Amino acid sequence: MLRRAPASLLVALGVILFAMFQTLVGCGVRSKEDVMLEYQRTGGIAGLDDRLVIQADGKAILTRKDEHSEFELTSRQISTLKQQLEESEFRSLKGIYKPETQGRDLFEYELTYRGHTVRASDGAIPEALRPVLDSLNAIVQAEHKQQ
Numbered sequence: 456m457l458r459r460a461p462a463s464l465l466v467a468l469g470v471i472l473f474a475m476f477q478t479l480v481g482c483g484v485r486s487k488e489d490v491m492l493e494y495q496r497t498g499g500i501a502g503l504d505d506r507l508v509i510q511a512d513g514k515a516i517l518t519r520k521d522e523h524s525e526f527e528l529t530s531r532q533i534s535t536l537k538q539q540l541e542e543s544e545f546r547s548l549k550g551i552y553k554p555e556t557q558g559r560d561l562f563e564y565e566l567t568y569r570g571h572t573v574r575a576s577d578g579a580i581p582e583a584l585r586p587v588l589d590s591l592n593a594i595v596q597a598e599h600k601q602q
Contacts, residue, residue, distance in 0.1 A: 493567040494591045500560045543583040546571045554578030
């Protein structure tokens with residue numbers, strides 16, 4: 456026979472869920488609308504797994520294997536990235552670029568900007584995308600060296 460949970464238990468559960476939500480909001484978890492760009496680079500000889508999320512206000516979160524850091528991009532970095540993305544005609548790029556021959560030590564990149572995602576591997580990166588990837592890789596390297 457099923458029994459109903461006491462009202463006090465439901466209230467307590469509601470308070471706990473509300474507190475968890477407030478904690479997440481306070482920890483920088485933001486909505487998708489706040490995210491300007493998401494970038495991931497995986498592979499290479501070292502087996503990298505870098506993930507960079509850049510928010511519209513310039514705040515950035517870098518996750519690299521077990522490391523996690525939050526930092527802020529300069530207005531120049533943000534404007535350069537936006538200009539490079541526009542010049543690349545990012546939204547007109549195909550979704551996937553794979554090389555004719557696969558390699559174990561190749562990097563794979565995934566970049567999402569304004570709702571459009573492009574995946575590319577070394578050996579098949581569109582020329583228009585190279586400046587964007589170079590800038591993002593430089594940001595990742597600079598932040599990693601500061602840790």
